[in-house]
Amino acid sequence: MANYSISVNGKQHTVEALEDMPLLWVLRDLIGLKGTKFGCGVAQCGACTVHLNDTAVRSCSVPVSAVGENKITTIEGLSEHGDHPLQLAWQKYLVPQCGYCQTGQIMNAAALLKSNPKPSEDEIEQTMAGNLCRCGTYNRIKAAILTASSGSKS
Incomplete structure (x- = not known):
């Protein structure tokens, strides 16, 4: 286990996780953002898509240890009032x-x-x-x- 400081939707979060824990589970289980969904777990369906520095990535296949200083945006951060x-x-x-x-x-x-x-x-x-x-x-x-x-x- 290690501590990771990650930027999600413009806010810094410090989480304690295994280095290979998928970003999907960090977002859902450790930070509490439930909008990102688990679909297949092997980056094939796209249900878990988030942005990593404005690029779409499958969060089920990105380990938290690979996030570093990159900015993550989830569906909750796309628009404050759901008016994107x-x-x-x-x-x-x-x-x-x-x-x-x-x-x-x-x-x-x-x-x-x-x-x-x-x-x-x-x-x-x-x-x-x-x-x-x-x-x-x-x-x-x-x-x-x-x-x-x-x-x-x-």
Whole structure:
């Protein structure tokens, strides 16, 4: 066990954890941020997606010891009042059905819009292909991202 000081959503947190403890469990179990979801545990589904310095990463495969000085953003830190353009577009298009994958979907889409504010449909499809939605709302996800890209503040 070791102490790690990590920046999550603009706040410093000191946690005691094993060096190989996945960031996912640090966020959920040690810090108490439950928005990031466990899906597969092997970085294949995207439910656990967070930002590490504005880059989308699968938190189930990032050990806390690898975080260092990097800034972590979770769904809770994307927007203080839930009014990020993606969150609003998700509501407009009624994207969530079961909702389980949606935080990972939104975080991956937010990283895309941060690096490419006006992505094409093909770029959206390529970027989002690694995030699985068991309910199959892919067309609504794409429509929401296109709408958010017209007024993105990601």
